[in-house]
Amino acid sequence: MNLAAELLARPHFKATYSLAGRTRRPLPSGLPTRRGGFGGPTGLADWIKREGVDVVVDATHPFAAQMSDNAIQASQACNIPLARLDREPWQPQDGDRWHTAPDLASAAAAIYDHSKSGDRILLATGGRSLSHFEHI
Numbered sequence: 001m002n003l004a005a006e007l008l009a010r011p012h013f014k015a016t017y018s019l020a021g022r023t024r025r026p027l028p029s030g031l032p033t034r035r036g037g038f039g040g041p042t043g044l045a046d047w048i049k050r051e052g053v054d055v056v057v058d059a060t061h062p063f064a065a066q067m068s069d070n071a072i073q074a075s076q077a078c079n080i081p082l083a084r085l086d087r088e089p090w091q092p093q094d095g096d097r098w099h100t101a102p103d104l105a106s107a108a109a110a111i112y113d114h115s116k117s118g119d120r121i122l123l124a125t126g127g128r129s130l131s132h133f134e135h136i
Contacts, residue, residue: 003057003059004029004031005030007031008030015031015032016031016034016051017031017032017033017034018034018035019034019036020035020036020064021035021036038070038074041070041074041077042074042077044070045073045074045077048074048080049078053078054081055080055081055082055083056071056074056080056082056083057082057083057085058072058082058083058084058085059084059085061126063125063128063129068084099114104125104129104132108132108136111123111133111136115136
């Protein structure tokens with residue numbers, strides 16, 4: 001069961017599902033939904049106060065570091081609890097060939113060093129980090 005379903009199953013909670021404005025085809029949650037940014041941590045804190053939020057749950061994508069930072073700052077400013085829902089990390093399986101890298105530039109260099117012309121590469125990253133991989 002996902003978080004939205006868990007909250008819907010508990011009618012004593014009033015939850016709001018908030019999505020980034022660039023989310024193109026969100027999965028339906030059944031919860032009241034808001035879309036778009038808050039205007040940084042101050043805007044989020046203002047929204048929290050206006051809506052009477054008692055707890056913030058940060059279930060953002062791991063690449064959404066800015067939103068997570070905003071949630072931390074806003075919940076502290078409003079003196080309310082913040083819960084972080086982390087995804088389970090992928091675990092290597094037999095036959096996998098994982099290469100770890102300390103940063104995006106090193107990851108791009110490793111792909112370049114370990115591949116040859118004509119190789120097909122699946123790159124799963126956020127759009128803001130694509131510039132690190134343009135030379136591949």
